Amino acid sequence: MTGTMIKKDFARNKAINIIQWFFIILSAFLMASGAMVINKSFASINKLFAIARPPHFMQMHTGDINQAEIESFAKSLDYVTQWQISEMLNMDGASIGFVKARGDITERINLSDSMMDNGFVTQNKHFDYLLNLNNEIISISDGEIAVPVKYMRSYGLELGDRVIISEDNLYMEFVITDFVRDAQMASSLASSTRFMVSVSDYIRLKDNIGRLEYLIEFMLTGTDMIDSFSREYRKAGLPDNGTAVTYPLFVMVNALGEGIKAIIFVLVSLLLIFISVINLRFTILTGIEDDIKEIGTLKALGISHKEIRKLYMTKYKILSLSGCCLACLAAILCSGLFLADMELNYGKQELSLHDLVIPLVAVALVHLIIMYFCRRIFKRIRNITVVQALIAQDASGRKIRKKKAFGLKLLRIERNTAIPMNLFLGIRELIINSGAWLLLLLVYALAICIMNIPANLNNTLRSPGFAAYMGSSVSDIRIDLQLVDDINRKHDEIIRRLIADEEIKGFSDYAMCRYKMLAEDRVEEILIECGDYTDFDISFLEGRAPIKQGEIALSVMNARKLSLGLGDRIHLMLENGEESLQVSGIYQDVTNGGYTAKMIYPYNSKDVVKYTYFIDLKEGIPVEDKADEYAKVFSFAKVIPMEDFLVQTFDIVLEPLSQVAFVANIVAVFISLLITVLFLKLNITRSCSQIANMKAMGFSNMDIRLQYLFKTGITTLAGILLGIVLSDNLGEAMMGGLISAAGFGLSIIDFTIQPVQVFLLHPFMISCTAILAAWDCSKVVRQFNIVNLIRE
Amino acid sequence: MEAILEAKGLCKDYEVGRDDKIRVLRDVDLKVKKGEFVAIMGQSGSGKSTLLYNISGMDQKTSGKVYFDGKDISDLSDKEMSRIRLTKMGFVFQHxxxxxxxxxxxxxxxxxxxxxxxxxxxxxxxxxxxxxxxxxxxxxxxxxxxxxxxxxxxxxxxxxxxxxPVILFCDEPTGALNSSASIEVMNILNAVNKEGTAILLVTHDVKVAARADRVIFLKDGRIEAELSLGKYNPNIDNSHREEILLNWLSRRGF
Structure with missing residues (x-):
């Protein structure tokens, strides 16, 4: 009997069942894929790390180093197992070119536009190996080069292509013989990357171009020793004018790069499950209403509500189970597609039994969630009495009946004196059946959120005013001076030039110095920017900029790390003793890994790690030209127009974000279309007798279709409004949370909205989709005729 | 008196299966005058309701012409037909x-x-x-x-x-009612008719049909016979109308 019932139901509601099945498949598929990506990522990262052996502690340094000093330091600590100093030659992207020969066509690519820092190295001796695509330690001969996989993917490079290094006095050509998989810099989030050449080629390069940087690397007995090691290192006063990086950070950066994709998969999957469940709720409830007589009869015959529920649940069990199985299979088959990037970065892994279990568990979870909600919805059967079912033929609960009675009273046709009849009937139906139409409203609100949130984030990160949120001043040009010899002489040179330049309206300069501070019982290092903050225009989350000596402002991440709040005191160890400073404000910062502080204090020039300059130009002076001019004059510094700085800082996010925003639009329109069709098809089919009655009374097909257009239109409008409010408020909070979790140093985001897009374009896309779907779905009313109804 | 509704050569086919058709109405010619009360009777499946719905424009006829108030309604648009239904016609169904x-x-x-x-x-x-x-x-x-x-x-x-409305179409209006409710409904219909509204009514019930001015007997989709009963007067004994009708019907095997 169940089989016949289900077969009949599938035949009757083909389109509806297919759409529902589709949503289940899609959500289960994404969940399974997300789970697989997470699982595979960790496995692959571990495998790569096991072979490449990235250092537990690495200190970057430019300038002279004393090898003997480092050696004796390393030997003095029993938990240092290995150590090495490797050189890296940092090269300007403009000096690096790729030559691709494909048949008769030769293509030349230059890296001048690339935002990556490109370093040239030789293979390390003891650990931190560069691996090839087979996860083997690369060895290279003269004239050969191994290029980062990142470039292989971005520029479609192949083995045998050539790399040209050229500058005024040097021209070298290399053949690509391998692609580099780099445990330190494999992540798509890493902003620097390593090329590998032979020792003699490296010496020739070093003699001619590039800036030399040392990577001082240590392997310890375990990761638990890293903290105490880094304290010892600082205490020993060893070379440290660059960034120090530790093993957990390598793991995190790598995991995050791949993890973002998985998180998006899981989030979208949850969203689809939500849509599936509200869909199911709607179809199940309408199904119960349609079958109310049958349910009443079954109950009158003495069949328990549990058995009746089982009868109905079977259909949804079949839908969900078959959908989940198919999704699991699809996820396993398509895994290559989602894992391709990761496999390139970390190496291919064979499919193991474990890999099959993970998606299975994920889809089982989806199935269980769906079944749980189905069971809850079917609880309503228990509350239907035989009398209610057979005589009143009304499956609705008491609450709904009350609401309906109220609606009947309030929305009497005679009360309507102003609104056209079709519009009035539409509004009336919306109010009386608000529960059902709420489904559509929610879907449209969700669709708008899906469209607006990525778009808002995209616009916000690209807007120049956002600099104020990132710890940067809102200015035209930014200059960074760091990692150079004789930094203070170069600083004086820049200042002299800036003062003399008449095209400059004003500038401010800040010196980032390394200080020691007392944190509980130990000494910690802190980077503090010193300068004049009276006119500084960054936005403070709490408090304000330091305006007098004795005050300090902390970045959010520093405040969190040190557990300090507004008004708390911080103790710095200066040359002339200890100095206590009061926290005057907390701000967001994305520079220097998010850990910064600001104070007004006459700094000691030997402590300076970095100088930053913010320059405002006089009106009419082209920013790009000025930036180019300074880039030439200050070849030792990094000169960048503020807008480009933003794009570069968020490059890793902005590029995929634009894609996400685009895909989100398609997904939103697609979901709106599918659900509108599903909802209206069901609604219209169920209302066929009502429609036929109205037609017999004298309503034309156009009248009925107009009513559906009004109903859909009003729902769309309400949904869009709700969506805009939600995306603006909830979206900000959600994105703030996500970005904060991602560790960019931001915790609050105030969306910069592009009104045309958010208030016009997206609502227009959704309403057009909904209205067109309603117009098309309502075509079917032409077939409804009271004659057919009576004949049935 | 002028006709309010007229069918000429009205035919209706129903599709049975993919290629087969059955003809339910065969060349029906019928005229309903203004203010007239006409009842349609016949065996089950004789095409009574089909005639009612096709002549009223509610269903799509296969061929023939239907004139309402002198105007051919065969080719009217949905909007025009809906307007006529709304303002000039009334419908009462079994339910x-x-x-x-x-x-x-x-x-x-x-x-x-x-x-x-x-x-x-x-x-x-x-x-x-x-x-x-x-x-x-x-x-x-x-x-x-x-x-x-x-x-x-x-x-x-x-x-x-x-x-x-100028005409009321009724399809077994008392079919789902008990006898006292039936009588009430028929009294109302007679009163409405007396005020000038024409009625075309389909029924199985002799008592109901006896209230009409004229009864049409349909057999196999054709009008086989007609019986004129004259205007119904509620103030006199009308049992003779039922007798006449019963005799007439029994001669036709009803």
Missing amino acids: SHLLKNMSIRDNIILPAFKASKKPKAEISKDADELMIKLGIDRVGSHDITKVSGGQLQRAAICRALINH
Whole structure:
């Protein structure tokens, strides 16, 4: 009997069942894929790390180093197992070119536009190996080069292509013989990357171009020793004018790069499950209403509500189970597609039994969630009495009946004196059946959120005013001076030039110095920017900029790390003793890994790690030209127009974000279309007798279709409004949370909205989709005729 | 008297399976005069209801012509046909077919508000009068699931009459009612007819058909015979009308 019932139901509601099945498949598929990506990522990262052996502690340094000093330091600590100093030659992207020969066509690519820092190295001796695509330690001969996989993917490079290094006095050509998989810099989030050449080629390069940087690397007995090691290192006063990086950070950066994709998969999957469940709720409830007589009869015959529920649940069990199985299979088959990037970065892994279990568990979870909600919805059967079912033929609960009675009273046709009849009937139906139409409203609100949130984030990160949120001043040009010899002489040179330049309206300069501070019982290092903050225009989350000596402002991440709040005191160890400073404000910062502080204090020039300059130009002076001019004059510094700085800082996010925003639009329109069709098809089919009655009374097909257009239109409008409010408020909070979790140093985001897009374009896309779907779905009313109804 | 409705050579086929068709109406010619009350009788499957729905434009005929008030309605657009249905025709079915989610009163008023032929206050007054006349004024605000079958059918008649149609089409209007409710409904229909509204009614019931001016007997989709009974007078004994009709019908194997 169940089989016949289900077969009949599938035949009757083909389109509806297919759409529902589709949503289940899609959500289960994404969940399974997300789970697989997470699982595979960790496995692959571990495998790569096991072979490449990235250092537990690495200190970057430019300038002279004393090898003997480092050696004796390393030997003095029993938990240092290995150590090495490797050189890296940092090269300007403009000096690096790729030559691709494909048949008769030769293509030349230059890296001048690339935002990556490109370093040239030789293979390390003891650990931190560069691996090839087979996860083997690369060895290279003269004239050969191994290029980062990142470039292989971005520029479609192949083995045998050539790399040209050229500058005024040097021209070298290399053949690509391998692609580099780099445990330190494999992540798509890493902003620097390593090329590998032979020792003699490296010496020739070093003699001619590039800036030399040392990577001082240590392997310890375990990761638990890293903290105490880094304290010892600082205490020993060893070379440290660059960034120090530790093993957990390598793991995190790598995991995050791949993890973002998985998180998006899981989030979208949850969203689809939500849509599936509200869909199911709607179809199940309408199904119960349609079958109310049958349910009443079954109950009158003495069949328990549990058995009746089982009868109905079977259909949804079949839908969900078959959908989940198919999704699991699809996820396993398509895994290559989602894992391709990761496999390139970390190496291919064979499919193991474990890999099959993970998606299975994920889809089982989806199935269980769906079944749980189905069971809850079917609880309503228990509350239907035989009398209610057979005589009143009304499956609705008491609450709904009350609401309906109220609606009947309030929305009497005679009360309507102003609104056209079709519009009035539409509004009336919306109010009386608000529960059902709420489904559509929610879907449209969700669709708008899906469209607006990525778009808002995209616009916000690209807007120049956002600099104020990132710890940067809102200015035209930014200059960074760091990692150079004789930094203070170069600083004086820049200042002299800036003062003399008449095209400059004003500038401010800040010196980032390394200080020691007392944190509980130990000494910690802190980077503090010193300068004049009276006119500084960054936005403070709490408090304000330091305006007098004795005050300090902390970045959010520093405040969190040190557990300090507004008004708390911080103790710095200066040359002339200890100095206590009061926290005057907390701000967001994305520079220097998010850990910064600001104070007004006459700094000691030997402590300076970095100088930053913010320059405002006089009106009419082209920013790009000025930036180019300074880039030439200050070849030792990094000169960048503020807008480009933003794009570069968020490059890793902005590029995929634009894609996400685009895909989100398609997904939103697609979901709106599918659900509108599903909802209206069901609604219209169920209302066929009502429609036929109205037609017999004298309503034309156009009248009925107009009513559906009004109903859909009003729902769309309400949904869009709700969506805009939600995306603006909830979206900000959600994105703030996500970005904060991602560790960019931001915790609050105030969306910069592009009104045309958010208030016009997206609502227009959704309403057009909904209205067109309603117009098309309502075509079917032409077939409804009271004659057919009576004949049935 | 002038004809309000006229069918010429009306045919209707139904598709059975992919290629097969059955002809349900065969070249039916029928004329209903203004203010006339015509009953259609016949065996089950003789095509009574099909004739009613095809002649009223509710269903799509296969061939033939139908004239309403002298105008060919065969090629009217959906909008034009709907307007005629709304303002000039009334329909009463075996079941009331009232709209859910509307009170009895709203169901009655809806076609008049839609037609907007009169000011709304006047429509409300008309509705009140009709409901009083048909005895359902007390249940006007009730939901349609909360009243009896007889009351529902009277509400359906009110709805059919609210726009003062020139003709009323009734398909077994008493089929689902008990005998006392049937008599009430038929009294109402006779009263309506007396006021000038033509009625074309399909029925199995001899008592109901005996109320008509003229009875048409349909067999295998053709009009086989006609019987004129004259105007019904409620103030006299009408049992002879039923006898005449019964005799006439029994000669036709009914």
